[in-house]
Amino acid sequence: MCGICGFISRDNVTIEQLRVMNDTMIHRGPDDSGVEIYEAKNGYYVGFAQRRLSIMDLSELGHQPMHSPITDGSIPRVSVVFNGEIYNFLELKDQIPEYEFKTGCDTELIIAAYLKWGKKCFDRFNGMFAIAIFDRESGEVIFARDRIGKKPLYYYYDKEKLIFASELKPIMNYPGFAKHINERVLARYISQQYIVHPDTVFEDVYKLEPGMIMTFKDGHLTKEKYWDIADIYESFSKNIITDYNDAKKELKNQLTESVRRRMIADVPLGTFLSGGYDSTLITALAASISDKPVKTFTIGFGDRDYNEAEYAKEVAKYLGTDHTERYITEEEMYDLVESIPKYFDEPMADSSQIPTMLVSKLAKERVTVALSGDGGDEFFCGYNIYKNVAQAQKLDKLGAAVNGVAGITHLRKTEVYKRLPFKVRVIAENRNRLTKTQLSSMNYIEAANRMILCDDSLSCKYEIEDRYNAKDWQIIRMLVDMETYLPGDILCKVDRASMKYSLESRCPILDKEVMETSFRIPHEFKYSNGDKKHILKDITHDLVPKELLDRPKRGFRVPLDKWMRGPLKEQLLEYSQESFIREQGLFDENEVKKIVNRYLSTGDAGPLSGNNYSKICWAYLVFQQWYCAYMR
Numbered sequence: 001m002c003g004i005c006g007f008i009s010r011d012n013v014t015i016e017q018l019r020v021m022n023d024t025m026i027h028r029g030p031d032d033s034g035v036e037i038y039e040a041k042n043g044y045y046v047g048f049a050q051r052r053l054s055i056m057d058l059s060e061l062g063h064q065p066m067h068s069p070i071t072d073g074s075i076p077r078v079s080v081v082f083n084g085e086i087y088n089f090l091e092l093k094d095q096i097p098e099y100e101f102k103t104g105c106d107t108e109l110i111i112a113a114y115l116k117w118g119k120k121c122f123d124r125f126n127g128m129f130a131i132a133i134f135d136r137e138s139g140e141v142i143f144a145r146d147r148i149g150k151k152p153l154y155y156y157y158d159k160e161k162l163i164f165a166s167e168l169k170p171i172m173n174y175p176g177f178a179k180h181i182n183e184r185v186l187a188r189y190i191s192q193q194y195i196v197h198p199d200t201v202f203e204d205v206y207k208l209e210p211g212m213i214m215t216f217k218d219g220h221l222t223k224e225k226y227w228d229i230a231d232i233y234e235s236f237s238k239n240i241i242t243d244y245n246d247a248k249k250e251l252k253n254q255l256t257e258s259v260r261r262r263m264i265a266d267v268p269l270g271t272f273l274s275g276g277y278d279s280t281l282i283t284a285l286a287a288s289i290s291d292k293p294v295k296t297f298t299i300g301f302g303d304r305d306y307n308e309a310e311y312a313k314e315v316a317k318y319l320g321t322d323h324t325e326r327y328i329t330e331e332e333m334y335d336l337v338e339s340i341p342k343y344f345d346e347p348m349a350d351s352s353q354i355p356t357m358l359v360s361k362l363a364k365e366r367v368t369v370a371l372s373g374d375g376g377d378e379f380f381c382g383y384n385i386y387k388n389v390a391q392a393q394k395l396d397k398l399g400a401a402v403n404g405v406a407g408i409t410h411l412r413k414t415e416v417y418k419r420l421p422f423k424v425r426v427i428a429e430n431r432n433r434l435t436k437t438q439l440s441s442m443n444y445i446e447a448a449n450r451m452i453l454c455d456d457s458l459s460c461k462y463e464i465e466d467r468y469n470a471k472d473w474q475i476i477r478m479l480v481d482m483e484t485y486l487p488g489d490i491l492c493k494v495d496r497a498s499m500k501y502s503l504e505s506r507c508p509i510l511d512k513e514v515m516e517t518s519f520r521i522p523h524e525f526k527y528s529n530g531d532k533k534h535i536l537k538d539i540t541h542d543l544v545p546k547e548l549l550d551r552p553k554r555g556f557r558v559p560l561d562k563w564m565r566g567p568l569k570e571q572l573l574e575y576s577q578e579s580f581i582r583e584q585g586l587f588d589e590n591e592v593k594k595i596v597n598r599y600l601s602t603g604d605a606g607p608l609s610g611n612n613y614s615k616i617c618w619a620y621l622v623f624q625q626w627y628c629a630y631m632r
Helices: 015-023 089-094 106-124 168-172 183-192 229-236 244-262 277-289 309-319 330-334 337-343 353-364 376-380 385-394 396-406 422-429 442-451 473-483 485-499 512-518 534-541 560-564 569-574 578-584 589-602 610-630
Strands: 002-009 032-039 045-052 078-086 127-135 140-145 154-157 162-165 205-207 212-217 220-225 269-272 295-301 322-328 369-371 504-506
Touching: 002 015, 002 078, 002 127, 002 168, 015 032, 015 045, 015 168, 032 078, 045 078, 045 127, 078 106, 089 106, 106 127, 106 140, 106 212, 154 168, 162 168, 183 442, 183 610, 229 473, 229 512, 244 277, 244 369, 244 512, 244 534, 269 277, 269 353, 277 309, 277 369, 277 376, 277 534, 295 309, 295 353, 309 322, 322 353, 330 353, 337 353, 337 485, 337 610, 353 485, 376 473, 376 485, 376 512, 376 534, 385 396, 385 422, 385 473, 396 422, 442 589, 442 610, 473 485, 485 504, 560 610, 569 589, 569 610, 578 589, 589 610
Parallel strands: 269 295, 269 369, 295 322, 369 504
Antiparallel strands: 002 045, 002 162, 032 045, 078 127, 127 140, 140 212, 154 162, 154 205, 212 220
16 A cells, blocks of 8 residues: 655654655655654654655545544544555444544555554454554553564664664664664575565664564553464364365455455556466456456466466456566576565565565556465465475484484485485474474575574574464464565565565455465365365365366476576676675675685586576575665
8 A cells, every 4th residue: 555654753854854764665656645744742752754655535634643533632643544444444443333434445444543553453453554653642662563574564673762663764864874784684584585574684773573563652662462373272272163065165255355355446456377276266256356358468388387477368358357477588587686685675585575566567558456375385385395294293202213323414424314305304303393484405594594693593494483373384384474485585575575566465365364264174175195285275276176276386486596506696696796795794604605606607406406496596596685775
């Protein structure tokens, strides 16, 4: 919908300076902007700003910052800036008959709901949102982020002031902000390809966690969770839907209603259609609801090994959609590499960001809102890694025995061990009970850590698995992915890629009701005899013939290895020069040089698989591109 930013400070920040911060996000909201500064208690000033992408109530009445009605003849009690959509705002409006609504947009609903229910209002919102509320009566500034982290919210805090924004660029443009690299996250970033909340690439700058309420008052910051995945899973999994047909019916009804909510807009709307199950299901449900052909968008590639456009075209033909497809050349993908730091304003190395930008660009030519199938893999067991996790759980005792006989440190040095299959080595090394489902080669993680000079790095894996009351490793890994990979990588990628073109992306599978219903569905309905996303596929087969969909998943891919050993080779070598690395003071020059030179000369990873080796080099390259864009 837009971008928001602002501050709470005793500093003398001007309207013009706030406007500069706000306008760094013009791509998120080209239709309107609002910039205001208010006096608060104890010498503080509150600055609120927004760039608007008009979706609901296109009139000037939807302008932000928005204020509550003035009842005492002086000033409003509440002011709000808001990024996102509250999909159940019409239902909630009916529950607040005492409030006289003057607009048709959901921003005003936030004001009315807060005045009626206080911070409990966030429990009632079904949507994607990042919200800032200034309550003059209490002297508080209250922030909230949606349950799964669809909409971003960054903040800087130093006990004297707080700066917030939808992206890092406004914070970087706050007067006097000092950019200090958060060295502790670098090894984890190289390993994972993204930086997960609450951390960011900068010291003292954080991402507000999904499902979190944060309150600033008199220089103090407090947080409280209103929706937590571990707690919600435990609560809803106690009320399992035992009958498969009942579960299928309930899930289909929830998905249909979720799609219906997300089709409410005062601007043109369509769907991304990759030809896979999740996007096909969302498109089929949208087609069953709409009274005219749904607009669908697909990009294709010349390489048949990862082109799904032909399948998407067949699905579109069957559903009778208004279909637009465009075949993308390798040159078009490569041309976007240099723009990654500008729109992903902290290091982010998921290379599927490039085709995601291209399909967003295509959709924006005809619509302002696009529905996507994000969330299907995490909530319904769709990734290939989940099969590996199931195998690893079966072999865990054997892995423990191998480890116990020789000790993994000694064992890894032997030639016999080095000749063992990769999966066997990973299982033998997998002894940390807090990361049992996060299968990864120790060589890969050690290589990432050796590249970094920091001697206090965060663990490359997320040591959080004791949070979940589950014994099945697949379930645990899905919950880990919901908390980390989904908001930190997938949703961040889609947000930046779509907002680059002022396009709003909506995710029906990540509806509150759908997510909570998924926890009531037995795991064997999701992963049935090796069939991933079984129940989701079954619902889709009722709407689209199975033969149009039943094939291996391909996803968005780009030729990273070809690029890094071709047109990006000189840049990678430049970033690996001793003078550059020493000036930076973040990386070990010998380790970087060894990894990059070996990769470029032979492509041989040594103890790493070739794929992991290219991932490390790509993550390093993306970081350095970001560094040169923002730090030099």
